[in-house]
Amino acid sequence: MSRRRLSDEDRELWERVKGSAVPLHARQPIPRQTQVPKAVAPPVPLPTPALPKPAPSKPVAHFRVGQAADHRRSNDLLPGLADSLANLPLRMDAGRFGKLKRGKLGPEARIDLHGMTLAQAHPELIGFILGARASGKRLVLVITGKGRPNDIDAPMPARAGRLRHDVPRWLSLPPLVSVVLQVAPAHRRHGGEGALYVYLRAP
Numbered sequence: 001m002s003r004r005r006l007s008d009e010d011r012e013l014w015e016r017v018k019g020s021a022v023p024l025h026a027r028q029p030i031p032r033q034t035q036v037p038k039a040v041a042p043p044v045p046l047p048t049p050a051l052p053k054p055a056p057s058k059p060v061a062h063f064r065v066g067q068a069a070d071h072r073r074s075n076d077l078l079p080g081l082a083d084s085l086a087n088l089p090l091r092m093d094a095g096r097f098g099k100l101k102r103g104k105l106g107p108e109a110r111i112d113l114h115g116m117t118l119a120q121a122h123p124e125l126i127g128f129i130l131g132a133r134a135s136g137k138r139l140v141l142v143i144t145g146k147g148r149p150n151d152i153d154a155p156m157p158a159r160a161g162r163l164r165h166d167v168p169r170w171l172s173l174p175p176l177v178s179v180v181l182q183v184a185p186a187h188r189r190h191g192g193e194g195a196l197y198v199y200l201r202a203p
Helices: 008-020 080-088 096-099 118-134 162-171
Strands: 109-112 139-144 180-185 195-199
Touching: 008 180, 080 162, 080 180, 109 118, 118 139, 118 162, 118 195, 162 180, 162 195
Parallel strands: 109 139
Antiparallel strands: 139 195, 180 195
């Protein structure tokens, strides 16, 4: 097949079209890197904080295999009831609180929860406290009992006197927290460790 030669007129037209054409993707010249990038310094590690020195451990008491354990010693890791109540903030008059602790103030009403289960004692306590406050009483006595000693053969340890420890917690929760001003251990003339003074807010 023979190639057809362009005429002079066609060649002139082609040159004009070719000269006016614009490329779709113009090639950008690659810039030469003139500066060498600076080396990035490695991050400086933060100083490791010094750990506190462990407290010196107490020497373990000598124990012989087969030795009888002293069950009179309490294994309770929680603070005792007297310590917990002593840490409560003082909300009542300091002078009256001093008389209260010395047993100089006589309770105006009392409730005996001793022997009740937790499910029985909780609603009884709520009804008693709200009723005493509604009748204008300020100081009442809640008898909880000291509680039976723990069963040493029980699979799980339990606090002795569960009711004795739960009553202060109930007094710090609604609906009683809004009417109770102060809770304190009773003087021995009013029951000692087995009872609590509950001082109510003024109606």
